[in-house]
Amino acid sequence: MKAHEALGHIPYARFLGVEVRDTDAGIESILPFRADIIGNPALPAIHGGVVGAFLELTALLQAMELVDNARVPKPINFSVDYLRPAGPRETRGRAEIVKHGRRVVNVRVVAWQGDEEKPVAVGVGNFLL
Amino acid sequence: MADTYALAEMFGAGRQELVDHIPHSARLGIRVVDVGPRVARLRLPFQPELIGDPVRGVVFGGAITTVMDETCGLAVFCTLPVMQAIATLDLRIDYLRAAEAGADLIAEAHCYKLTQHIAFVRGVAYERSADDPFATSLATFVVGSTPNAAPLIRTTPEDA
Numbered sequence: 001m002k003a004h005e006a007l008g009h010i011p012y013a014r015f016l017g018v019e020v021r022d023t024d025a026g027i028e029s030i031l032p033f034r035a036d037i038i039g040n041p042a043l044p045a046i047h048g049g050v051v052g053a054f055l056e057l058t059a060l061l062q063a064m065e066l067v068d069n070a071r072v073p074k075p076i077n078f079s080v081d082y083l084r085p086a087g088p089r090e091t092r093g094r095a096e097i098v099k100h101g102r103r104v105v106n107v108r109v110v111a112w113q114g115d116e117e118k119p120v121a122v123g124v125g126n127f128l129l
Numbered sequence: 130m131a132d133t134y135a136l137a138e139m140f141g142a143g144r145q146e147l148v149d150h151i152p153h154s155a156r157l158g159i160r161v162v163d164v165g166p167r168v169a170r171l172r173l174p175f176q177p178e179l180i181g182d183p184v185r186g187v188v189f190g191g192a193i194t195t196v197m198d199e200t201c202g203l204a205v206f207c208t209l210p211v212m213q214a215i216a217t218l219d220l221r222i223d224y225l226r227a228a229e230a231g232a233d234l235i236a237e238a239h240c241y242k243l244t245q246h247i248a249f250v251r252g253v254a255y256e257r258s259a260d261d262p263f264a265t266s267l268a269t270f271v272v273g274s275t276p277n278a279a280p281l282i283r284t285t286p287e288d289a
Binding site (some may be wrong): 053 | 178
């Protein structure tokens with residue numbers, strides 16, 4: 001299933017307002033900034049949990065491209081490293097399939113704001129197909 | 130670890146002001162169950178819009194990440210002898226089983242080690258009993274961020 005279509009099957013993706021678009025480098029997901037995703041109003045900065053959720057969603061959408069039905073792969077685990085603050089602006093993400101096994105797919109994902117060379121967070125997760 | 134806690138007077142049940150200053154927390158309707166020395170428990174009320182797998186009716190893992198991150202952070206605040214800014218360094222979640230469809234989810238975190246700069250936290254998430262979790266987590270936090278790291282600093286309850 002294509003990521004665009006997969007988005008429609010995930011209520012939480014609509015909750016965050018996540019969009020996807022095709023680029024030369026593959027699927028790019030977009031997390032628009034909204035005031036209600038702020039975790040730290042003093043800075044302000046996006047909630048770390050939302051950044052993690054966006055990474056996991058980006059990884060999941062990439063994994064869903066591997067399956068030909070609407071069944072959502074089950075997450076086994078997910079790990080996030082927070083590298084920089086995520087400020088009050090648009091965040092983008094891109095995932096890469098590291099290993100496509102018979103039952104498990106390993107996905108690496110990166111999120112950035114503005115400069116892709118300066119990621120705000122990276123993640124890696126395993127999903128059961 | 131220190132026996133004095135900066136947040137000691139907040140220890141107990143239902144101190145909602147510990148999370149209500151966080152806009153996304155308020156949006157999710159996260160509730161403080163209780164906090165104590167090195168421990169925090171938060172509740173994420175079930176909401177259909179948080180579902181990640183409509184076939185199974187299961188809340189998206191990322192929403193669990195959010196409540197887990199917040200619970201772990203609060204457990205760190207409940208460990209500090211003096212209030213300082215903290216920032217999540219990394220967070221890992223294992224999804225042991227699907228969370229029950231339609232159920233409120235509870236995250237419980239314990240800060241089991243605090244060094245001068247780093248706090249180590251483990252957590253579980255469950256519907257009814259910590260003995261039957263659907264997810265477990267491990268996280269580390271940077272404590273007392275440097276000026277360069279200032280943008281990562283969380284708002285402490287005292288700042289709110």
